[in-house]
Amino acid sequence: MRKLTGLERVTYILLFTILLIYALREAKHFLYPIALAVLFSYLLYPLVNFFEKPLRIPRAIAILLAISISFIVLYFAASFYGAQIKNMISDFPTIKKQAVANLKSFQYLIENKLHISVEEQERWLQQQITKGLESAGDILKVVSAKAIGTIEALLLIPIFIFFMLFYRERWRNFILMIADRPGSNSKLTDDLLNQISKVTTRYIVGVIIDVTILAISHTTFLTLIGLKYSIAIGVMTAMFSFIPYFGTLISGIVPLTFSLILSSNPYMPLFILLYFWFITFVDHNILLPTIVGGNVHLNPLITILSVIAAAIVWGIPGMIIIIPTIGVIKIVCDNVEGLEPYGYVLGVDTHPKALKKLKNIFAKIKEKEEDEQPES
Numbered sequence: 001m002r003k004l005t006g007l008e009r010v011t012y013i014l015l016f017t018i019l020l021i022y023a024l025r026e027a028k029h030f031l032y033p034i035a036l037a038v039l040f041s042y043l044l045y046p047l048v049n050f051f052e053k054p055l056r057i058p059r060a061i062a063i064l065l066a067i068s069i070s071f072i073v074l075y076f077a078a079s080f081y082g083a084q085i086k087n088m089i090s091d092f093p094t095i096k097k098q099a100v101a102n103l104k105s106f107q108y109l110i111e112n113k114l115h116i117s118v119e120e121q122e123r124w125l126q127q128q129i130t131k132g133l134e135s136a137g138d139i140l141k142v143v144s145a146k147a148i149g150t151i152e153a154l155l156l157i158p159i160f161i162f163f164m165l166f167y168r169e170r171w172r173n174f175i176l177m178i179a180d181r182p183g184s185n186s187k188l189t190d191d192l193l194n195q196i197s198k199v200t201t202r203y204i205v206g207v208i209i210d211v212t213i214l215a216i217s218h219t220t221f222l223t224l225i226g227l228k229y230s231i232a233i234g235v236m237t238a239m240f241s242f243i244p245y246f247g248t249l250i251s252g253i254v255p256l257t258f259s260l261i262l263s264s265n266p267y268m269p270l271f272i273l274l275y276f277w278f279i280t281f282v283d284h285n286i287l288l289p290t291i292v293g294g295n296v297h298l299n300p301l302i303t304i305l306s307v308i309a310a311a312i313v314w315g316i317p318g319m320i321i322i323i324p325t326i327g328v329i330k331i332v333c334d335n336v337e338g339l340e341p342y343g344y345v346l347g348v349d350t351h352p353k354a355l356k357k358l359k360n361i362f363a364k365i366k367e368k369e370e371d372e373q374p375e376s
Contacts, residue, residue: 024313032317037160039324042197043204044070048165063165067158084232099261188335195331203324206291207242213287214238217279222255225271228262243319244307248283252276298326299348
C-alpha cells in the first residue's frame with residue numbers, strides 16, 4: 001500500500017475537518033440536546049445512585065424522582081426570579097423617567113465636552129432607531145424560528161436523560177466490548193471511562209456551585225452600592241458564567257448598563273467596573289481552580305479558541321458543552337500511546353492552586369516570625 005505524502009495527509013485532514021463542521025452545523029438541533037443530556041445525566045447520576053442503592057428504589061422510579069426534583073428546583077428558582085423581573089416591569093414608568101433624566105445629563109455632558117448639540121445627538125439617535133426598526137422584522141422572524149427549534153430540542157432532553165441513565169451499564173459495556181477485541185486494551189478503556197466520569201461530574205457540579213457563589217456575591221455587592229433590582233441583575237449576571245472565560249468577562253456589561261439607566265450616582269459605574277475586574281480575577285484564579293478542580297488543566301488559548309469555534313457551530317449550547325468535551329479529549333490523548341503530544345498541547349503545566357499558594361506564603365511568614373522571636 002502506497003504511503004501518503006505530507007501534503008496528502010494535510011488535504012485529508014482539512015477535508016475531514018470541513019465535512020465534520022458542516023455535519024455538526026446541519027445536525028445541531030439533533031446533536032446538542034443529546035450532548036446536553038449527557039452532561040445533565042452526569043449531574044443527576046449521584047442522586048439516582050443514592051435512590052437506587054441505599055434506598056433500594058427501582059431504577060426507573062429513581063430516575064424519574066431525580067428528574068422531578070431537578071424540575072421542582074428549576075421551577076422554584078424560575079418563579080423567584082420571575083417575581084424579581086415582574087417587580088422591575090411594574091416599575092417601568094419610574095425606570096423610564098430615570099433613564100430619560102440620565103440620558104439628558106449624558107447629552108449635555110457630550111455637548112459641553114465634544115461640542116455636539118443635543119439636537120444633533122437626538123437626530124443621530126432617531127436615525128439609528130429607524131434603521132433598527134427597519135431590520136427588526138427580519139431579526140424577529142429568525143429569532144422566532146430559532147427559539148421554536150430550540151424549545152422543541154430542549155423538550156427531548158428529559159427523555160434522553162432517562163434512557164441514558166436507565167441503560168448506563170449497557171453503554172459502558174458496549175464500549176468495553178469493543179475495547180476487548182484482539183489488539184485492544186480493555187483495562188485502559190475502563191480506566192479512561194472512570195476518569196471521564198469523574199472529571200465530567202466534577203466539572204458540571206463545580207460550575208453550578210461557582211455560578212451560585214457568583215450570584216450571591218454579585219447580588220450582595222449591587223445591594224451594598226444601592227443599585228435597584230440587585231437580585232434580578234445579580235442572578236442574570238451570574239448566569240453568564242456558564243459560558244467559560246467570556247461569560248465572566250462580559251457579565252459586567254449587564255449591571256453597568258443598568259447602573260447607567262437606573263442610578264443618578266456618577267460613581268456607581270466606576271465601582272461596578274472595579275468590582276468586576278476583581279471578581280473576574282478571583283473567579284479565574286481561585287474559585288474555578290478550587291471548585292471545578294485540577295484533574296484536567298486546559299491551555300487557556302486552546303480553551304478560548306474552542307469556545308469561539310463552538311459558538312460559531314452550535315451557539316450558546318456549544319459554548320457550554322465544549323469545555324468538558326475538550327477535557328475528555330485531553331484525558332484520552334494523555335493515556336493513549338501516540339496521542340500524548342496532542343494531550344500536551346491541550347494542557348498546561350500543573351501548579352499549586354491559588355489557595356495553596358496563599359497558605360504557603362502565610363506559613364512562610366509565620367515560620368519567619370517564629371525564628372525571629374528570641375528564645376526565653
